[in-house]
Amino acid sequence: MTTTEAGAPARYHHGDLRNALLEAARALLEERGPTALGIREIARRVGVSAPAAYHHFSGLDDIAVALAERGFAELAVHLQTAPSNAKGQLAPAGIAYVAFARDNPGLYRLMFGEGFRGAFSSDDRIRRLRSDAYEVLKTGLSRRLPAEEIDTAALFLWSLTHGLALLMIDGQFDPGADPDTLVAAVLRLSGKGLPTSTERTDPG
């Protein structure tokens, strides 16, 4: 009965093809990036013909959307289980956020539309998932900030973590020996502000 496990010899019906396709797609995503996502290559990796995928997805865009959905769901779990998030501290969640992106760079890029901008912008599922994530962030901030500052603060935090995550996975700078330490140091500034800063904006 373990024949279904490892050395399963090409049964006609796969049994869990939808899942298998998504997993293969995800591996492809991490190996070659969102731009390289393709139905034929995904099917090839699963050992199935390309048209078989159409019994489970309406097309390539649909696969991309499903991957992004999984990504957002995982990210949410990741953030909610970040240590001491419950105490109202932000750094642990920020560190977890960046860690997720570093662990799943291809997926993270896909989640933000790379390669599928057209498909995503017109898809309500994606829009919903992103705004859900954003609401979680705002809720976290609501414990610590007056209502009228929450929107700006949330955008500030999201920008910082999103930017840091992307710069890291793009390899845009030398992360030093311990990337996590660097992330923590940068996030610490989000509480302290830049020292001796004196920016003013012109009135008018």
Add this chain to the structure above:
Amino acid sequence: MTTTEAGAPARYHHGDLRNALLEAARALLEERGPTALGIREIARRVGVSAPAAYHHFSGLDDIAVALAERGFAELAVHLQTAPSNAKGQLAPAGIAYVAFARDNPGLYRLMFGEGFRGAFSSDDRIRRLRSDAYEVLKTGLSRRLPAEEIDTAALFLWSLTHGLALLMIDGQFDPGADPDTLVAAVLRLSGKGLPTSTERTDPG
């Protein structure tokens, strides 16, 4: 003699094809994104055969690199001429940075590798340009911060502006009536820090 201007009737030699190709490529970039960059389409827009481009570029990757080079050069000018940057204030430069990305979203994405990750990561010109930009940022900070804090502060600022720029050009949130005001408000937090923040990191 003005025949060379507008209604120029298909001369065999173009005269300034390299430039024309880059400009057409840039328009394409903004219309359809880095993923849609293609030699055939670029040549088509200029009204020239595709192989003609090979007299000026070694291939598609080379065009992308040239575009990114122009982008970084323009961004640098944009930042250096930001109002009151000379006074050591950071907000104007930050606002200019985000404005550049908003004005050239396709180009900005390309500059950070979208669609040409492979080509860019192995290209020294790009690497050099990015680290040049980063040095400019650090120099700006050196007027206001002790040396040992500059690296972290620079990464903090770059992450914040990069993230904010991308979230804006991706249309990830409602920018409200005046996007510039929102950007200014977010950047202001980079000096103040998040109010009532008390994050600590565990020792060990």
Add this chain to the structure above:
DNA sequence: TGTACATCAGTGAACGCGCGTTCACTGATGTAC
């Protein structure tokens, strides 16, 4: 001032590729009786 010629910057045709998707099909499964 005129002409031969090297060089430069275009051309159209073609190659080979891999893609997403559709089609008519067939093998496997499970349910009704």
Add this chain to the structure above:
DNA sequence: TGTACATCAGTGAACGCGCGTTCACTGATGTAC
């Protein structure tokens, strides 16, 4: 318990497309004498 049959989940072949790039070529340009 056995059998007919609907349904589901695969298959291989094919379509049409657009791409990057190469090739042999030709028209235009400019320089040497």
